[in-house]
Amino acid sequence: MSERTLYDKVWDSHTVAKLPTGQDQVFIGLHLIHEVTTPQAFDMLKERGLKVAFPERTVATVDHIIPTLIQIRPFEDAQAEEMFAALEKNVGENGIRFMHLSTGRQGIVHVIGPELGLSQPGMTIACGDSHTSTHGAVGALGFGIGTTEVAHVLATQTLALGRLKVRRINVTGGLGPGVFPKDVILRIIHDLGIKGGLGHAYEYGGAVFDKMGMEGRMTVCNMSIEGGARIGYVNPDETTLAYLAGREFAPQGEGFDKAAAYWRSVASEPDAAYDDVFGVEGESIEPMVTWGINPGHSTGISEKLPRLEDFEGEERRTAEQGYAFMGLKPGAPIAGTKIDVAFLGSCTNSRLSDLREGARILKGRKVNPRVKMLVVPGSQRVKEQAESEGLHEVFTEAGAEWRGAGCSMCLGMNADKLVGAERSISSSNRNFIGRQGSPKGRTHLGSPATVAASAVEGCLTDPRGF
Amino acid sequence: MGEAKRAVIRQVKGKAIPLPGDDIDTDRITPARFLKAVTFAGIEAALFCDERENMPDHPVDNPAHKGAKLMFVGKNFGSGSSRESAPQAIQRFGIQALVGVSFADIFAGNSFAIGMPLAAASPENAARLIARAQRHPQTQFVLDLEKLTVSFGGESLPVEMLEDRRKSFLAGTWDMLANLEANLPRVREVAAGLPYVSGFSS
Known part of the structure; x- marks a missing residue:
């Protein structure tokens, strides 16, 4: 029952056929690809002797494995270089537009889609990346898919889907x-x-x-x-x-x-x-920060951590596991928890408004000397705009590192990672165990303001005092 | 036209690996640092590798479960990242189907795309299956897609599956690429009717 919603209208206008087994075959208006989830998909096409059906409706970028410190080829990391080279070859052979490092348009796929005006209202947008939901901000239906499905889109510009x-x-x-x-x-x-x-x-x-x-x-x-x-x-x-x-x-x-x-x-x-x-x-709603091992494990920054009695069944077990892994105690305040790393970036919060908010707090202040802070713009365009406003100087004067565009410390597929049991405040999207590249690394999610305020104080901090 | 992988899947029979717990995310199933490869070959080595390292008696390593064809899980299995390496690693490890309380949407789509059925059981029944596989690891379970049951030792528990996916497995048409390709002329018609495809020129 979702008649006359945007979802229904867009779904209906993009439905190609009812498949024999009951799924809808849905046309994909924009297919975004990156280096991680596509090489196997291009191989699947080759194995079956298929071509990309609508090469003009796919756009490529490189983001997950890109080093943010030195972006000169060949990359120091041989695996990253291999993945980059595979993408280059695949887009070249198939006539797909590639927002290469040299174009000035490279960046995290979910930052550049809207930024370049590729993502538009009323489109269906798919990408081999779960955060494709981002593009819904422009009034599109954006969703993540797996690699076999990437092959389906490349070969037919469609997917077999069930209605939500x-x-x-x-x-x-x-x-x-x-x-x-x-x-x-x-x-x-x-x-x-x-x-x-x-x-x-x-x-x-x-x-x-x-x-x-x-x-x-x-x-x-x-x-x-x-x-x-x-x-x-x-x-x-x-x-x-x-x-x-x-x-x-x-x-x-x-x-x-x-x-x-x-x-x-x-x-x-x-x-x-x-x-x-x-x-x-x-x-x-107050400034929120996560305390556990999934994004639902969160609390207002001024509140005390939830008691185990507040959880039932398996959720209680997950909460216990969360407290043990994070080294925190139920009932204790979350504010004041000491941190080692502050990360401002990722497809969630690496756009100009995010960097401006971080810079507003850091201007004239210093990052706590115990804390390593990384500020990573989501795209080359964001970086350029931020630098034209002098934000990079605010960050570096405060003692933070200003990097090149990429996914960086969100997920540990490049050189930016937590080390050992380091604890971070991060503007990214996942506090899963091991997410930031160290199996023992501990992640707290928060807004760019909370990241900047916490970086200054060296502990989880309510940004409303800044 | 591409060659479809056609395989009818009516039943999956065998031992089961019990994996209790909710919200097992795909970063735990295959940590991101193992995704730096241009092929899925060998990804099974990454399966739960971080937690297996810290847990010597991890169910995946328990010799009693060796050769299992099924995996029993809790709620919201496969949440988080869309990485297909997660179901690929499970499948390449030898698992042919999963039974759990619920599965994350993208993980479920990926499992379907690679021909690995997922069946949903009630929380009570999922817990019973997990307990049975823990206590009696040699139990032979049968997931039956036609009857929608998991049976073992004279018992039979009901499961649910998305009907369109179940039909695809039973008909051997889960490899959707050939189905999608067959409609390419219609795909071009639909595309031509979308104003943004023609650049809002008409």
């Missing part, structure tokens, strides 16, 4: 000072649980989203998958249109006006039906 249910999530009122989109999505995941979104697409709306900028919407949609929802989106509105105007791959001139009319038309109707509706009051 649609849950409307209203965040009403307004956000207090020092509270950011990252806190909104951490709170939603806290309330609905990391399994709450299984089988669902999340439609975000309400006054908080009406007022939220595009980059903030990207942060929220990005982490839909952490709540179990493969898709998250915000209906396109005037903010969306203003964001897309003038972007390199967005329609220009008369084409833009036609596009704008189409984009407006795909938004959910006022009388749309939803499978269910959930609400959060914006004023009740």
Whole structure:
């Protein structure tokens, strides 16, 4: 039951056929690829003697394995070099546009899609990466797929999919000072649980989203998958249109006006039906930080850690495991927990507004000498813009490292990793065991403001004091 | 047209590896540092490697479960990253089907795409299966896709599967590429009808 929602409209307009076994065959308007989840897919095509059906609808970048310190080829890491070379070869042989390091457009796939105007309202967008939900911020249906499915898209520009249910999530009122989109999505995941979104697409709306900028919407949609929802989106509105105007791959001139009319038309109707509706009051959200081993293990920064009695069954076991792994105690305050590393970056929070917020806090202050802080812009464009505003100087003067664009310390596939049992405050999206590259590394997720404030104090810190 | 891998899957029979716990994410199944490869060959060596290192009696290493064809899991198995290396590693390790309370959506799609059925059991029944495989590791279980049951030693528990996927396994048409390709003319029609594909020119 999701009639007249954006989800239904876009799904229907992209449905090619009902497959004999019952799935819908769905056309993919934009296929984004990167070096990690594609080499095997290109091999599958070769094995079957197939060609890329719509090469102009696939765009490639390199992000996961890219070193952020020295980006000169060949890379020091032979495996990274091999993956980069494989992507280069595959896109070359198949006539796929590649946002190579030399183009000035390289960056994390979920940063460059919207930034270049590739991701547009009313599209279906797939990528071999779970955070493809990010692109829902522009009013598209973006979702992550696996490598065999990447091969399906390359060969046919379609996927065999089942329909999801649609849950409307209203965040009403307004956000207090020092509270950011990252806190909104951490709170939603806290309330609905990391399994709450299984089988669902999340439609975000309400006054908080009406007022939220595009980059903030990207942060929220990005982490839909952490709540179990493969898709998250915000209906396109005037903010969306203003964001897309003038972007390199967005329609220009008369084409833009036609596009704008189409984009407006795909938004959910006022009388749309939803499978269910959930609400959060914006004023009740405070800066959030995770304490455990999944993104649902979170608390307000001023609160005490939840008691084990607050959990039931398996959730209690996971919470116990979380406390043991993180070296924390139920009932203790989370603020003041000492950290070793602060990471500002990732497809969740590495855009200009994120860097500006980090810089606002760090200006005229110093990163605590015990703390190593990395600031990693999400794309070459973001880096260029940040540098034109002098943000890089603010970061380096504060004692943080300013790096080149890439996924960096989000996931331990490049040189940026936690070491041993180091504890980080990170603006990324996953606090899973081992996620930041060390099997014993401990991750706390928070907003860019919380990362910067904590870096200054050397411990988890409420950014509202800054 | 590509050559489809056609294999009818009606039953999976064998011993089972019990893997209790909810929210086992794909970073735990195959840590990201093992994804730096251009092939899936050998990815089974990464299967749960970090936790196996710290846990000498990990179920995956327990000799009693050697040769298992099934894996029993909890809720939301395979959450997080979309990496296909996770189901690939499980399958290449020798597991042919999973039974659990629930599975993350992307993991489920990937498992289907590579021909590995996932069946959902109630929390109570999933716990019973896990307990049985723990206490009696030699038990031969049978996941039957036609009857939608897991049976062992005279007992039979109901499971659920997404109907379209179940039909695909029973018909041997789970390799979707040939199905998708067959409709390429229709794909081009749908594409031509989408205003953004024509650059909003008409």
